Amino acid sequence: MARSILVIGAGVAGLAAAWSARRRGAQVTVISAGVGETALAGGAVDDVPWEQVERAARLLGSDLPAGDLAPAARQFAAELGLWDVPQASGVRLATVAGRIRPARGRDRALLDLGSLRRTRVLIPRAARAAWDADALAEALTDEPFARARGLRFLPVDAPVLRFDDERQIADGDLAARHDDPARLSWLLDRLRQALEGAGGAGAILLGPWLGARAPRAEALAARLGVPVGEAVIGAGSPAGLRFEAARDALLAAIGAARRHGRVRAVGGDPGGRADRARASRSTWRARTCRSPRTR
Numbered sequence: 001m002a003r004s005i006l007v008i009g010a011g012v013a014g015l016a017a018a019w020s021a022r023r024r025g026a027q028v029t030v031i032s033a034g035v036g037e038t039a040l041a042g043g044a045v046d047d048v049p050w051e052q053v054e055r056a057a058r059l060l061g062s063d064l065p066a067g068d069l070a071p072a073a074r075q076f077a078a079e080l081g082l083w084d085v086p087q088a089s090g091v092r093l094a095t096v097a098g099r100i101r102p103a104r105g106r107d108r109a110l111l112d113l114g115s116l117r118r119t120r121v122l123i124p125r126a127a128r129a130a131w132d133a134d135a136l137a138e139a140l141t142d143e144p145f146a147r148a149r150g151l152r153f154l155p156v157d158a159p160v161l162r163f164d165d166e167r168q169i170a171d172g173d174l175a176a177r178h179d180d181p182a183r184l185s186w187l188l189d190r191l192r193q194a195l196e197g198a199g200g201a202g203a204i205l206l207g208p209w210l211g212a213r214a215p216r217a218e219a220l221a222a223r224l225g226v227p228v229g230e231a232v233i234g235a236g237s238p239a240g241l242r243f244e245a246a247r248d249a250l251l252a253a254i255g256a257a258r259r260h261g262r263v264r265a266v267g268g269d270p271g272g273r274a275d276r277a278r279a280s281r282s283t284w285r286a287r288t289c290r291s292p293r294t295r
C-alpha cells in the first residue's frame with residue numbers, strides 16, 4: 001500500500017523531500033506558508049560556508065575541495081532543471097559587491113568564471129542603482145582569483161536597458177522582460193555589438209536580469225559564442241523567482257499535491273506508537289492531514 005507523506009515547507013528542503021518520497025512511491029502533499037529563504041537567495045548553491053573554506057584553502061595553498069555528489073542529489077538537480085552542480089568540482093561566481101567566490105553549484109543564469117583563463121570579461125554599463133560597471137570591473141580584476149587566472153574585467157557602453165523605466169524597476173521585473181524571446185533577441189544584438197566593439201572577449205557579465213520564469217543566459221551564450229551570465233546579488237534576486245517556477249513545475253511533474261497554509265501543530269499518535277499511526281492509510285490521513293491547523 002502506498003504511504004502518504006505530508007511535507008511542510010516548499011523551499012529546497014521540502015521540494016527535495018517531496019521528490020524523494022515520490023521516488024519511493026509515496027503519495028505526497030506539500031503544504032507551505034509562502035515564501036521562504038530559497039525564494040530570497042541569490043542562486044549560488046553552497047555546501048559549505050565558503051568564506052571559511054576558501055580562507056583555509058588559500059592558507060594551505062591547496063585547491064578547494066569539492067566532494068562527489070550523491071547520485072540522488074545529481075538526479076534531483078537534473079530533474080529540477082535549474083542548477084548546474086558539477087559532479088566533482090565547484091564553480092566561481094562574481095558578486096555585485098566585487099568578490100569572486102566559490103560555490104558548489106549555481107543557478108544557470110549566473111556566470112561561472114571557473115573555466116576562464118587569460119581573457120577579458122565585459123561588463124555593460126547600465127544606469128541602475130546597485131549596478132556600477134566601472135567599480136565592479138575594478139574590484140573583480142583585483143580579486144586574487146582573477147589575478148591568478150589572468151582575468152580582466154572591462155566596463156563597456158552597451159545599451160542593455162531598452163525603456164526608461166528600466167532604470168528603476170526591480171531586478172525581478174527586468175529579469176521577467178527577458179522571458180520574452182523578442183526582448184532576448186534585442187539584448188543579444190546589443191551584446192553582439194558590445195563584443196565587436198571591444199574586439200572580442202571571453203565572457204559577458206550582467207546584472208541579475210536574465211529571466212524570471214527560467215534562466216535565459218545559456219540561450220544567449222549559445223548564440224553569442226561566449227559565456228554570458230549574471231552576477232550574484234543578495235536578497236531579492238530573480239533566482240528566487242526561477243526557483244519557484246522550477247519547483248512548481250517539478251511538483252506538478254511528480255504529481256505531488258499542493259496546499260497553502262501555515263501549520264500550527266502536527267498531531268502525534270495519541271498512544272505514542274508510530275506503528276499505530278501507520279497502521280492504516282485512512283487512520284494516518286485522518287490524523288495527519290486534519291491535525292495541521294492552517295490559516
Ligand SMILES: Cc1cc2nc3c(=O)[nH]c(=O)nc-3n(C[C@H](O)[C@H](O)[C@H](O)COP(=O)(O)OP(=O)(O)OC[C@H]3O[C@@H](n4cnc5c(N)ncnc54)[C@H](O)[C@@H]3O)c2cc1C
Nearest residue numbers: 009010011012013033034036037038041044046235262263
Ligand atoms: C538573502 C539570502 C541569501 C542566501 N544566499 C545563499 C547562498 O548564496 N548560497 C546558499 O547555499 N544559500 C544561501 N542562502 C540560504 C539558503 O537559501 C537556505 O539555506 C535554503 O534556501 C533553506 O531552504 P529550506 O527549504 O530549508 O527553507 P526555506 O526555503 O526557508 O523553506 C521553508 C518553507 O517552509 C515553509 N514553512 C515554514 N514554517 C511553516 C509552517 N509552520 N507551515 C507551513 N509552511 C511553513 C515556508 O513558507 C517555506 O516554504 C541564502 C538565504 C537568504 C535569505
